[in-house]
Amino acid sequence: MAAVLPLPLALRARVRLAQGLWLLSWALALTAGLALASGAHLLLQLGRLSPFLDPGCWFPALPRTALAAGAAALATGVVGAGAARASLDAARYAPWRAVLGPFLLAGTVAGGGLVAAALGLALALPGGLDAALEKGLGTAMSHYKDTEVPGRCEAKRLMDELQLGFRCCGRHGYKDWFTVQWVSSRYLDPNDQDVIDQIQSNVEGLYLIDGVPFSCCNPHSPWPCLQTQLSRAQAHPLSEARQPSLNLWARGCHGELQRHLRGLSGSLAAVLGVTFLLQVSLLLGLRYLQTALEGLGGAIDGEGQTQGYLFPRGLKEMLKSASQQGLCAQRPGPEEAPAQEAPEEEEEAPAEA
Template sequence: MEPVLPLVLPLRLRIRLAQGLWLVSWLLALASGLTLLCSGHLLVQLWHLGTFLAPSCPFSALPKVALAAGTLALGTGLVGAGASRASLDAARYPPWRAVLGPLLVAGTAGGGGLLVLALGLALGLPGSLAAGLEEGLGAALAHYKDTEVPGHCHAKRLMDELQLRHHCCGRHGYKDWFGVQWVSSRYLDPSDQDVVDQIQSNVEGLYLTDGVPFSCCNPHSPRPCLQSRLSDPHAHPLFDPRQPNLNLWAQGCHGVLLGHLQGLASMLGSMLAVTFPLQALVLVGLRYLQTALEAVGGVIDEEGETQGYLFPGGLKDMLRTAWLQGGAAHRPAPEEVPQEEAPPKEGLPEA
């Protein structure tokens, strides 16, 4: 059977292959290191912003898979650099001959598979991020007042930190605060008739106001920030509520977080797209180098031409042989049928 993709490698080409493979392996190590940094940074950001992301959102799987893929790619780059460096010295190459084959199989199946999976997640998962943030931010606004409820006592602090750090207000704008009760019930006086009327005016029994928390205010503005009675045109004669002059953050937190996380995911996807072809080059180069050196006993400076290849036989013949061998292994052996004994001859009657 003819080998798959054979390549004739004389002495000069073998040496150049080993030198070029050493360079590409270090490029793979560099790219995979940057992939690890990008995936680690995205994982830390998701850890900080996990409160505002729905638990059912699968976006958090992207940095985890990318971390595993980047780790295996880094190992492949270091192995490729070490093997190509050792192949130039006949005394240092023998230890690599026994482990290079299993390492190539593991790098192709494990590293290549994880890289393809991470690339698919980087292309597909950012689309689910918008719905996850929509649900998570809605729950954060609803639990803003629950400062004494177990499990939600930190919702107010986290939402205030989010709005101050990312310069945003509400889910899509400051008017989102008008539809939720964000004032804790312990600050409401049940004997105050205005409070009672405000609660009874809502079918859900919530204390709704046309105001926003202090974290929506821009502290760098030279004018005072308006936090209450924002929809009343007579409450603030010098300000027009229809114009963006209320000294509040204009952007909603949904758009800010969506752009931030999708930007990190795009950067991670770019690094994965660079890492994948580099890993493929390293694995293919190592395979050609391994098969070429096996033909000359592991001595790269042996005179004469050798042949490198990816597989020792044709894929069609290999698959046919494997199929026939598998079928023969599962086919029951024919049972030996015992020969029937000849019936005894009846004695002839005597005359």
């Protein structure tokens, strides 16, 4: 039965393979460290932006999986470097012969599986950010006025910091503030006729105005900030009527946050992709080196040319052997045969005689 993907390895090729795997191991450790740093940075960013995401969003699972995958890849790189270095000396390689096989299996199943899962999440999850940000930003804007409500006291400060930090206004633009009450009720005079008329002008009984919070103002604008009566051109005769938001942030926070998080996840996906390729290459190289050294009794400088392979025989033969072993295990042995028929034959023999 032929081995799967055999590769003949002479002495010089074995030494170069071991040296190359040592360098590849540290390259994997470096990319795994970058994956850990990228995952931690994304996790911190999501912790800061969590008030503007729907609580049912699955996107926070990405950095957590990336951290686990980075830790597994880092361990694979460090252990792989030790195994590759020890393989250059038969005496130092002897303790590795018993643990290298389980390490390769664990690195392939656990380490490779985690990196592949994190890479898949980095490519798939950003597609769900649109709906999560739409709902989360809408909730945050509706709680902007609740400065005295327990559990929502920080909503105003967080929204102001978001708009100033990302240079955005509203969900998709400054006009989104026209549809929510963002002025706290504590600043409204219930006896003022204008306030009463404004509240009664909509079915929901909200105090809606055509104005925006101060955090929508661009501090670098040469004009004074126009926060109120933005839909009335007559209220601002000196401003450009066709561009009422010259001194406001022109872009909405939905697009800015989406671009920001997609950029972070894209960078993480690139790092995870390189990590996955390096990890697969390292595990394959270690497998070839392990099987080649097993043919020489663990000595890399053994005489002659040996052969490395992935599996000792083909997949068909391995499955057939496993099925045969299973059938043999289910078939009763000679000692398990029924013992009732033998006494009957012995009783019938004297009668025939």
